[in-house]
Amino acid sequence: MLHYIGLVVMLLASTFALASEPVSTSFWGNTAIGGHDATAYYQADMDRRSRLVKGEKRYRVSWQGADWYFASQASADKFSANPTSYVPHYNGFCANALSLGEGKVKTGGEVWEFFGDELYLFYAEGGRQRWLNGDWQAYKHVADEAWSQILLKN
Structure with missing residues (x-):
């Protein structure tokens, strides 16, 4: 029985991993979280207001069917390497x-x-x-x- 439950949990987890999750995007486009740089929120060395950074279209990363924008290529690369750490x-x-x-x-x-x-x-x-x-x-x-x-x- 325990083996069966483990198998069901594993199948559900793999289903979620393959499925695209919904992302909060703009009403008239596919831009995630208002185009803000998702990595900037995590810059604890900056004051709260400074962490609200708009990304640029040239630093766009597609993830979960949405377009995520970043303020720099370094931020886009950081996100691309591990999106779930920043979303x-x-x-x-x-x-x-x-x-x-x-x-x-x-x-x-x-x-x-x-x-x-x-x-x-x-x-x-x-x-x-x-x-x-x-x-x-x-x-x-x-x-x-x-x-x-x-x-x-x-």
Whole structure:
């Protein structure tokens, strides 16, 4: 029985690995997270405002069916080498909306926060404040469940 469960888990994991996950893109294009450089959020030596960096089309990387833009070739290369290290949780969809059962709400990358060591994006500052001032771990748990359901349907 334990062997059977392990096999099912392995098959599900390989299915997710092959499937393309949804990414928060612009309404009129295929640009992920508002065209912001996903690696810049992780530059802890910079102040918060300076980490919100717009990427350029010439430094574009396609991943999960979306176009991710970067401020430099070095940033694009860093992302290309290991995208999952830089992609915001829920591929940039609003963490707060997922935690409230509102589904996939797109974000533009401007409202963000790290919880633990993971990057989360929010549609609006009110959602970020809710997570900062509330039980973000409980909200994350609900959002993770909602995200899992979205991935199963995808």
